[in-house]
Amino acid sequence: MDHALIIDRLSKQIREKRTSRGLTQADLADLAGLTRQKVIAVEKGTLSVSMIAYARVLGALDCEFSVIPARMPTLDELGDLF
Structure with missing residues (x-):
């Protein structure tokens, strides 16, 4: 699996977790x-x-x-890579 996709997934999860907790980037x-x-x-x-x-x-x-085991990227994720 491409390392850029892994980092992209992690960064999106971090952003989602921050916003779900009502934190700003400055708060975090x-x-x-x-x-x-x-x-x-x-x-x-x-x-x-x-x-x-x-x-x-x-x-x-x-x-x-x-x-965890890698999963195949979605079409949206593939599109974001190019």
Whole structure:
């Protein structure tokens, strides 16, 4: 599976979790000890963002990584890659 698709899925899940909790990007940045710009980069799925930034954001959202078998990308996800 393409690494960009995995990061895209993770970033979308993070954004959905943040908004479902009623947090702004600035709120999440404060909780995670990051800048708002770094949270924006995480939510955009910027490939240069470090794993520690993802870990801090997930920790601030009371979430963690889970390794599961990959699933085939949807047509929408494939379209976003090109």
